[in-house]
Amino acid sequence: MAQVGHESHGLTKLEEGFRYTKGISQIPVKSAMREGAQALESARLEALRGRPEALADLMYGGRMGNDEPGDGYKYRGRGYMQLTGKDNYRSAGEALGLDLVHHPDLAAKPENAARIATWYWQHNVSQNAREDVTKATRAVNGGTNGLADRESRNERWLQTLTPELMEQLAAGRIGRAVEPPAPATPARTAPNAAADGVLKAGEKGPAIETLQKSLHALGYTDGKDRALNPDGHFGASTKEAVQAFQRAHGLKDDGVAGPKTLDALKKAEQTPLLSNPAHPDHAMFKQAVGGLEKLGPQAGFKNHAELERAAATLTFEAKVGGLERIDHVALSTNGTGLFAVQGNLNDPGHHRAHVNKQQAGEQPLEQSTFQLQQDTQQRQKLEAQANPNQTQPPPTRAMG
Numbered sequence: 013m014a015q016v017g018h019e020s021h022g023l024t025k026l027e028e029g030f031r032y033t034k035g036i037s038q039i040p041v042k043s044a045m046r047e048g049a050q051a052l053e054s055a056r057l058e059a060l061r062g063r064p065e066a067l068a069d070l071m072y073g074g075r076m077g078n079d080e081p082g083d084g085y086k087y088r089g090r091g092y093m094q095l096t097g098k099d100n101y102r103s104a105g106e107a108l109g110l111d112l113v114h115h116p117d118l119a120a121k122p123e124n125a126a127r128i129a130t131w132y133w134q135h136n137v138s139q140n141a142r143e144d145v146t147k148a149t150r151a152v153n154g155g156t157n158g159l160a161d162r163e164s165r166n167e168r169w170l171q172t173l174t175p176e177l178m179e180q181l182a183a184g185r186i187g188r189a190v191e192p193p194a195p196a197t198p199a200r201t202a203p204n205a206a207a208d209g210v211l212k213a214g215e216k217g218p219a220i221e222t223l224q225k226s227l228h229a230l231g232y233t234d235g236k237d238r239a240l241n242p243d244g245h246f247g248a249s250t251k252e253a254v255q256a257f258q259r260a261h262g263l264k265d266d267g268v269a270g271p272k273t274l275d276a277l278k279k280a281e282q283t284p285l286l287s288n289p290a291h292p293d294h295a296m297f298k299q300a301v302g303g304l305e306k307l308g309p310q311a312g313f314k315n316h317a318e319l320e321r322a323a324a325t326l327t328f329e330a331k332v333g334g335l336e337r338i339d340h341v342a343l344s345t346n347g348t349g350l351f352a353v354q355g356n357l358n359d360p361g362h363h364r365a366h367v368n369k370q371q372a373g374e375q376p377l378e379q380s381t382f383q384l385q386q387d388t389q390q391r392q393k394l395e396a397q398a399n400p401n402q403t404q405p406p407p408t409r410a411m412g
């Protein structure tokens with residue numbers, strides 16, 4: 013169940029998405045680099061634009077039985093175990109009486125996905141690997157991608173599928189009234205995750221849930237740009253979000269929420285975001301949002317939240333660049349950049365600031381807010397040093 017849960021994102025993903033938003037380092041398939049980093053990056057960007065065929069071919073083409081053009085995408089990961097490759101589709105289909113080679117979409121139907129997952133586990137995971145998360149991961153994944161999340165899920169299932177429950181399952185007693193068990197020694201209360209002032213992977217409880225909700229409210233996601241699920245379990249996704257917050261605040265990105273990280277998080281929650289009307293630069297942020305909205309579909313944002321993240325990044329760069337307002341937002345000629353413009357677009361003397369569109373859309377809103385706050389404080393400090401007399405009160409005369 014831990015392996016299935018990871019591969020299918022908690023039984024919610026039945027088809028591989030090919031959305032690697034952070035860069036080619038996210039792509040877990042070594043063979044994808046066979047044509048070089050530039051070709052892979054180009055294919056990754058095409059996939060984000062809704063054309064994943066080239067990326068699928070780099071990842072899976074020419075192996076696992078994929079011997080025809082287009083097979084990499086045709087036999088992409090599907091089902092709860094993310095069945096991948098023509099050879100695996102053929103083997104599973106023959107074992108289960110399904111024509112998966114000619115109709116690969118059948119593997120994504122929930123009723124078939126469950127049967128395929130069971131077959132795959134029995135067929136590919138040896139008996140001695142089924143009790144070892146690392147060995148089972150290698151059998152399922154071919155490597156150890158996502159091992160921390162798989163271990164976290166396994167731990168939760170071990171706590172759920174107790175020996176007593178397994179005995180009832182084996183005896184077919186689930187769903188029927190059973191005799192209450194004999195009194196047992198009360199279970200030990202789980203330790204308070206926040207007792208030592210440090211929150212880390214593997215811990216669970218209300219403090220972890222609060223941490224997850226705070227990170228989510230500030231716009232931080234996991235390594236695949238997915239929103240955090242505030243389930244109270246500190247797994248791989250929570251660690252990735254903590255690391256993103258730490259990097260944004262210049263902290264050691266170890267994924268452990270210690271005193272410094274928790275203090276920075278508390279301060280961040282108390283500071284209004286650029287999207288909040290209470291923020292002093294909210295007006296410029298709204299100008300950036302309006303400019304991006306005028307670009308329409310050509311801007312290429314997946315949703316309005318991504319657009320707002322880009323607007324916040326533009327606002328920060330505009331302020332740092334000395335702009336006092338944003339009159340226009342324009343796309344670069346190749347579509348990969350955004351310009352915030354003060355003045356007439358046709359005026360050679362206009363002021364502008366530039367950002368990378370993809371990076372701007374990925375940067376959490378709170379990160380841009382924090383960076384702007386840091387820059388403002390630094391400028392105020394420099395101004396105070398340059399004009400020390402302006403910060404001192406006028407001398408008073410003694411009354412005679």
